[in-house]
Amino acid sequence: MYEGKLNWLLERLHPDLFRGVALESIVYSGRTQFQEVSIVDTPSFGRLLLLDGKTQSSELDEFVYHEALVHPALVAHPHPVSVFIGGGGEGATAREALRHRTVQNVTMIDIDQEVVELCRKYFPEFSRGVFENPRFDFRVADARRFLEEEERLYDVIILDLTDPVEEGPSVFLYTKEFYELLRNRLTREGIVVTQAGPATLLNYQEVFSPVFRTFKEVFPVVRAYTVPMLSFGFTWGFVMGSLGRDPAAMEASEVDRILEARGVQEELRFYDGIQHIGLFSLPRYLRIRLESETRVVTQAHPTFLF
């Protein structure tokens, strides 16, 4: 008789687009000092984390996002020992970075301790083993202030930040000024990678292409790559800036060799040499539009995602 679904999570993906995901239960709903947090169980995506009404991670495909964010940069660095993570409160970014045997310390700075604790409680698999790992150092702080004050250098810096929405806490972490600070915190062949918002025809120009253009002001080698993220509703963009190696010039076999040497290969579900090539093989229109972007994001002229 009745075959419908009653309970739904509705998420506004864009001013002209929303999505309904069938709900199984509402696990947690509350406000931290910084943001609204929602944790829900769904039959399609498993458990979902939303901050300020936007999906951040799902059990179904968090591995895609976190592997895509972390491994290309780590693989492109010849010998990554120290890693900095800005944001990343779920712990999954650190989890991926710590897989590389070469890595001796991962410093993670997230501003919202409550989110970190909620994730440890409700998504234990995301950070499995991370917080007990002696190579891992987590501090609650503002990532920019921390980097300004501590003059330590890193081999790889990974920005796993919330999107730069208006009045949101991350807006100034998507600017030329911040990227210049990051460059000054890199070792000689250092690499910075950031998530850079959606990368579809509808919205690549909101964050992805301006961040790409802005990186080009700061880093000698800049590469953009994308991955379809079902739970985000969009293909997602990443931008990498390197003082050393060009990740797009690596061959699949070399990537696989490096992963194997660092003991990572068997544990990955999404990323390997073939997928490394796939990540950097963008559609023609997107390559053209990224190259023709002219906007440099600065504190005076920030960019916002819907």
Place this chain on the structure above:
Amino acid sequence: MYEGKLNWLLERLHPDLFRGVALESIVYSGRTQFQEVSIVDTPSFGRLLLLDGKTQSSELDEFVYHEALVHPALVAHPHPVSVFIGGGGEGATAREALRHRTVQNVTMIDIDQEVVELCRKYFPEFSRGVFENPRFDFRVADARRFLEEEERLYDVIILDLTDPVEEGPSVFLYTKEFYELLRNRLTREGIVVTQAGPATLLNYQEVFSPVFRTFKEVFPVVRAYTVPMLSFGFTWGFVMGSLGRDPAAMEASEVDRILEARGVQEELRFYDGIQHIGLFSLPRYLRIRLESETRVVTQAHPTFLF
């Protein structure tokens, strides 16, 4: 920053109409032998019960529905002693009937024991005190078969059934044949009242007007009345058939006198003499359309609600 609501209960009210109610939590979701049961908490309606995806009751306004269903019939009977309730698993219909001091026994027959138990557990206020009341007799059975087999007579018969949806269990409880059976189970001045589906311009003709017309085949006095039910999304219709008194001929003061004499008056929130008058004062178009209805519902020609 984020002011939206994420979690929603979506209910199809009509092929061309649906409704979203913000969700606080999903309290229960399962299937009994007969139907899908959903119990959810909402900020607007409080706790809600849905059967097969349709709202049956809400904490906010169940009192409106149950008072409107029960009291006009009981008040129109000069001395109601025995009451029969078909359906009514939530216990609230019995709760209202038992308020009348004259009533010595209320027999309730519901087919779905699981729903009765779920309601006792999750909506204790609906049936507060009812199941412990020595004047109350509940049995799990098919209401029609029970009435066919037990030849006992009742002063008032109240049908608190689910709507007659296609392939649903209640279809044949909205037919002339069933109403004839009911008439044979009434005492001399007996009264039958049934919920009769939505009564709006959009859908009064699905159940309300055919049931009204069908009652006229069976009972000498037939009256229709309506009440707006926010949680149902529609104004709701009721039809009463009487072997004795005409409820629409009563004055407000008389209704209040009866309620007072039976010790009911102070406990009611919705119904009293003034509201009795209001219930039976239908809009002109509805009176005309009810009177011009020609369809008699029979087992051979049942009627269905979307």
Place this chain on the structure above:
Amino acid sequence: MYEGKLNWLLERLHPDLFRGVALESIVYSGRTQFQEVSIVDTPSFGRLLLLDGKTQSSELDEFVYHEALVHPALVAHPHPVSVFIGGGGEGATAREALRHRTVQNVTMIDIDQEVVELCRKYFPEFSRGVFENPRFDFRVADARRFLEEEERLYDVIILDLTDPVEEGPSVFLYTKEFYELLRNRLTREGIVVTQAGPATLLNYQEVFSPVFRTFKEVFPVVRAYTVPMLSFGFTWGFVMGSLGRDPAAMEASEVDRILEARGVQEELRFYDGIQHIGLFSLPRYLRIRLESETRVVTQAHPTFLF
């Protein structure tokens, strides 16, 4: 195979409630100087007018709203000759007032000429004959300023305004100060009636009860009444203030006699003597809550509808 509906009008009725109405076509969509206007065709409600995203009228049940707004006040006045309408751009309020033979002039003041013109074009039945009627005088103006400047008196004043939403144009037309101005524009047995927002358990206290309380500061006789409005998604409230007669003291037969004497009776679909009684027969809880309301709405302390 496919039995769903694809195109929907989604309307937020309340922070915790929205509604989907199947769409047939989008007839018009634009902005006037004052508001967003949307006109759509739907299978369930016929053509719909929305201002700022809120349903104002539908072909299906506009007659219910407009008859309920106009006739009780006109009937309660012994001999209404001059009528003032504030708002009412659709023309249907004037259409109803002009039905009464006694009425010699109807002055309508609406601030948004474009809405008036859009309604004449897209809802010709709403104002059928009105704009050509020599007894009808329409001016584009701010209703309050017009009444402040023109010292003419009226037998009946009808406020058919948009709801007092924050920053909306109507907020100060729901205040004690404005009602005092209206009282000063009434003839000796004059009557004012206003639409007063939704009247359900969920939201009666947003506008309905404070307006009722505020009227009591200004008029010797004050009555509230309600009518379920399917296309609005809520039962709707109205408040009447009278310098003369009490509409709630009239009998159905007298109402019918007046309607007949003024040549109105045969043309009405919703309202007549019986329905007059029904309108003023409020549920017990609503009468109690209206009487216990303490908030007087003033310019310094306005009230807002979601």
Place this chain on the structure above:
Amino acid sequence: MYEGKLNWLLERLHPDLFRGVALESIVYSGRTQFQEVSIVDTPSFGRLLLLDGKTQSSELDEFVYHEALVHPALVAHPHPVSVFIGGGGEGATAREALRHRTVQNVTMIDIDQEVVELCRKYFPEFSRGVFENPRFDFRVADARRFLEEEERLYDVIILDLTDPVEEGPSVFLYTKEFYELLRNRLTREGIVVTQAGPATLLNYQEVFSPVFRTFKEVFPVVRAYTVPMLSFGFTWGFVMGSLGRDPAAMEASEVDRILEARGVQEELRFYDGIQHIGLFSLPRYLRIRLESETRVVTQAHPTFLF
């Protein structure tokens, strides 16, 4: 005041997933002999075509789908002269195939003439110049019957069919029996490519992986590839079977050389040598799951998409 959107296209993407796309206007809505057709204008995707409530094409990204469907197969064939298209009523698949100078005839068989005509009228850019092209031959017929009866051979066969939904017309065009028929209609180095449904973690196993497995029963070289399709709500899968060349063994530079030699290169927006490599670089989990699929789709055991 009001910043929302009122009119939305709601599409069920999956039992547990739906999507709302803001609507500008409903251009066309009707039924052909075979299916429901909806054509709507949207601010995000431009004009959209839906069949049986499922998005088939949008102005925004049809070029992605059609370039991805057509060019890899044509490029992998050393000298494609004759092309067969099953389905493809929008004309865009033929448009892409006809770009290759080597192609002397494109035969397109679609069962639904009305859809073809609606697309020519409402999406003129989709088939710009195609129907006037002397190298193009369109016939209204059942693709399977046509191929059974006409024994002509083709260099490339492209299946641009609707998804195999239950009781839909395309179910038997996704079976081993049909693919065997296709193999018998290929020239010596012939290639077949089919759209193969969504390819996400949520639903790759509904059509994509079984079709891949089934192709392996029939063709010596079989390759799967995917492309994110925003307007479809999913990353989309394609399966190619070749009697000659392996498309995944080609280098980017060779692809570009072929495109240039055939006069195609400058006209493409999505596809080129780099993107060719990207298309065939699947995520690790997907390669593993495709290889471990065991279901062969036959007429006796068809597969269905939700």
